[in-house]
Amino acid sequence: MSGYQTGLLVILSFNVIAAYAVYLPLSAGQLNLGIAGFMAMGAYTAAYLSNELAWPLTAAIPAGAAASCLLALVVAVPILRTHGIYLALATFALGQVITAVFLNLEVVGAAAGYQVTTFTGPATVIAGAAGVLAFMLLLSRTRFALYLTAIKSDPTVADLMGINVRGMQIAAFAIGAAIAGLGGGLYGHHFSFVEAQHFSVALSVYTVLYVLLGGTQTVFGPLVGAAFFTLLPELLRASQGWRYVFFALFIIGFMATRPQGLITADLLRVFRRSRRAPEAAQP
Amino acid sequence: MIAQQLVNGTMLGAIYVLVAVAFTLAIGVLNFLNFSIPGLFMVGGMGTWILMRLGWHWSVAIGGALLAAALIALCVERLAYRRSQKSDPEVPLVSSLGFLVLLENLVLATVGSDQQPFPALVPDFNLRIGGLVIGAAQIISLVIAVCLVVWLSIMLRKTSLGRQIRGVAENRDTAILLGVDVGRLVPQLFVFSALFTALGGVLFALNYLQVSAFMGEGIGFKGIAAMIIGGMGSVWGAVLGGLLIGLTEVLSISYIGADFVNITVYGLLLVLLILRPQGLLGRAAAREKL
Numbered sequence: 001m002s003g004y005q006t007g008l009l010v011i012l013s014f015n016v017i018a019a020y021a022v023y024l025p026l027s028a029g030q031l032n033l034g035i036a037g038f039m040a041m042g043a044y045t046a047a048y049l050s051n052e053l054a055w056p057l058t059a060a061i062p063a064g065a066a067a068s069c070l071l072a073l074v075v076a077v078p079i080l081r082t083h084g085i086y087l088a089l090a091t092f093a094l095g096q097v098i099t100a101v102f103l104n105l106e107v108v109g110a111a112a113g114y115q116v117t118t119f120t121g122p123a124t125v126i127a128g129a130a131g132v133l134a135f136m137l138l139l140s141r142t143r144f145a146l147y148l149t150a151i152k153s154d155p156t157v158a159d160l161m162g163i164n165v166r167g168m169q170i171a172a173f174a175i176g177a178a179i180a181g182l183g184g185g186l187y188g189h190h191f192s193f194v195e196a197q198h199f200s201v202a203l204s205v206y207t208v209l210y211v212l213l214g215g216t217q218t219v220f221g222p223l224v225g226a227a228f229f230t231l232l233p234e235l236l237r238a239s240q241g242w243r244y245v246f247f248a249l250f251i252i253g254f255m256a257t258r259p260q261g262l263i264t265a266d267l268l269r270v271f272r273r274s275r276r277a278p279e280a281a282q283p
Numbered sequence: 284m285i286a287q288q289l290v291n292g293t294m295l296g297a298i299y300v301l302v303a304v305a306f307t308l309a310i311g312v313l314n315f316l317n318f319s320i321p322g323l324f325m326v327g328g329m330g331t332w333i334l335m336r337l338g339w340h341w342s343v344a345i346g347g348a349l350l351a352a353a354l355i356a357l358c359v360e361r362l363a364y365r366r367s368q369k370s371d372p373e374v375p376l377v378s379s380l381g382f383l384v385l386l387e388n389l390v391l392a393t394v395g396s397d398q399q400p401f402p403a404l405v406p407d408f409n410l411r412i413g414g415l416v417i418g419a420a421q422i423i424s425l426v427i428a429v430c431l432v433v434w435l436s437i438m439l440r441k442t443s444l445g446r447q448i449r450g451v452a453e454n455r456d457t458a459i460l461l462g463v464d465v466g467r468l469v470p471q472l473f474v475f476s477a478l479f480t481a482l483g484g485v486l487f488a489l490n491y492l493q494v495s496a497f498m499g500e501g502i503g504f505k506g507i508a509a510m511i512i513g514g515m516g517s518v519w520g521a522v523l524g525g526l527l528i529g530l531t532e533v534l535s536i537s538y539i540g541a542d543f544v545n546i547t548v549y550g551l552l553l554v555l556l557i558l559r560p561q562g563l564l565g566r567a568a569a570r571e572k573l
Contacts, residue, residue, distance in 0.1 A: 026373075031373055078557040079556075079557065081557065081560070085310070085314075085316060085515075086511075086556060086560045088316070089507065089508075089511050089552075089556065090553060090556040090557070092504075092507075093508065093549040093550075093552040093553040093556065094549075094553055096504075096545050096549035097545070097546055097549045097550050097553055099545070100542070100543070100544075100545035100546040100549065101546060103542055103545075104542050104543060104546070110542075111542060201500070201504060202500075205318075205380060208373075208377070209377055209380055209381075212373055212374065212376075212377045213377065216373075241388075241391065241392040242388075242392050244384060244388035244391075245385060245388045245389055245392055247384070247388075248381050248382070248384040248385035248388060249381075249385060251377070251378065251380075251381035251384070252362055252363065252378050252381040252382060252385065253362075255363070255366070255367065255374060255377055255378035255381065256362045256363070256366040256367075256378065257366075259366065259367040259374040259378075260374075
């Protein structure tokens with residue numbers, strides 16, 4: 001594999017991890033517009049632990065994810081009091097605050113950025129993304145995923161059916177943040193450098209963009225969306241400066257004609273049916 | 284010194300007010316978080332600059348930029364808002380974001396990513412009142428912003444159009460039953476919202492004498508913050524929020540440091556969202572759409 005292809009695969013892996021961090025709370029109806037903040041939390045925590053306290057990589061990166069998860073748990077209680085658009089904007093504000101705090105934290109280099117001495121190769125990053133994907137696939141088979149779908153469809157009915165709506169929402173938010181923290185930790189150690197400016201609003205918002213592009217009805221949507229978002233600009237590379245213009249036109253056209261996203265539950269059902277037994281595929 | 288900072292903050296706030304009003308119209312009436320508004324802000328400033336570079340007179344150039352913003356807003360309404368009425372609430376947000384990416388990259392591909400110097404249209408005239416220095420461009424911005432907001436609030440209160448807008452905001456279905464032509468009203472609202480933002484962009488260019496492809500992002504996001512702080516859907520709330528954000532920003536730059544702006548501004552927003560989600564002047568939301 002050439003260096004270019006490896007690099008592309010690494011970027012794809014980071015995008016996939018970020019996509020699932022957004023997808024999990026979104027499948028419970030919570031739009032998290034501050035995912036970059038949680039990534040920054042994971043990246044800086046992991047980098048600090050491996051740099052200053054000489055923790056091994058296998059401990060530092062999970063610790064970054066745990067720190068991010070912990071932060072989410074702390075803020076989830078007040079933030080999840082809001083809902084709908086208020087929640088989206090509260091997470092948006094939270095992401096901005098977290099990034100701004102790291103931008104001013106002298107211990108981790110403030111605006112100059114933070115050098116990470118331990119390096120991890122592309123294999124770890126790709127394995128991390130594969131692990132997140134496997135975890136999400138497992139999770140999508142459990143009752144937990146079913147609860148989240150129920151809460152998204154109608155929180156009141158879900159509550160009446162005996163689901164602990166708030167508990168489930170907090171869990172989805174916190175697990176999503178942990179995944180984001182994991183992605184952040186891997187990011188810092190792979191590029192050997194963390195800077196707060198990378199974890200911007202644009203990163204949060206683009207992640208949400210490709211998750212919705214892929215579709216939120218099934219667990220495969222974010223994967224396809226991330227792949228699309230990573231590869232399409234590369235395919236359009238020939239058009240140079242205009243490639244994001246074409247990309248944006250594509251997004252607009254796509255959402256106008258297929259607002260439910262690329263991969264929908266119906267689409268997957270068609271696939272499964274045709275694979276299982278052709279004669280059973282009666283209407 | 285502090286009085287001067289208060290003046291500067293108010294003037295910066297005037298621009299946030301226009302953007303926040305644009306957001307509040309889209310959210311309060313249509314329940315649509317329109318992410319293309321930062322792009323339209325840029326179209327206002329950058330469009331004027333491009334047309335003036337083509338040799339147009341500044342008044343025609345400003346008019347042309349506002350017209351362009353209005354036309355783009357109509358496209359947003361057609362392609363992003365109308366098409367996704369019946370789908371998930373997050374969908375129009377994505378396609379309006381697509382418009383933001385499109386506008387920014389169109390400018391990036393044609394003009395480049397550099398900050399472009401904007402010619403000083405307003406004579407370099409400073410009003411001095413007892414040690415306070417107020418620039419002519421600042422006064423013009425404040426006057427225009429105040430006039431527009433007062434006009435909007437009278438329009439919403441007194442005219443038939445205003446009553447229709449408030450009716451749709453209150454309950455869309457009832458408004459349709461009562462004979463409000465929503466199909467005609469919604470594009471009008473998009474145009475209003477676009478004109479407010481684009482004018483904000485023009486005033487920003489007049490005041491700070493520079494334009495760039497990404498000038499809308501920071502301002503646009505702070506405009507969202509201003510709208511929420513004031514209370515979504517409330518025009519006077521947007522005014523209060525815009526001024527508050529402008530003052531917070533200027534005061535924290537001069538007393539704490541420029542790097543802390545995002546902490547104070549978004550921290551203020553976060554605290555307020557937790558304590559009073561409906562905003563300072565807003566009513567509690569019964570039902571919302573993203």
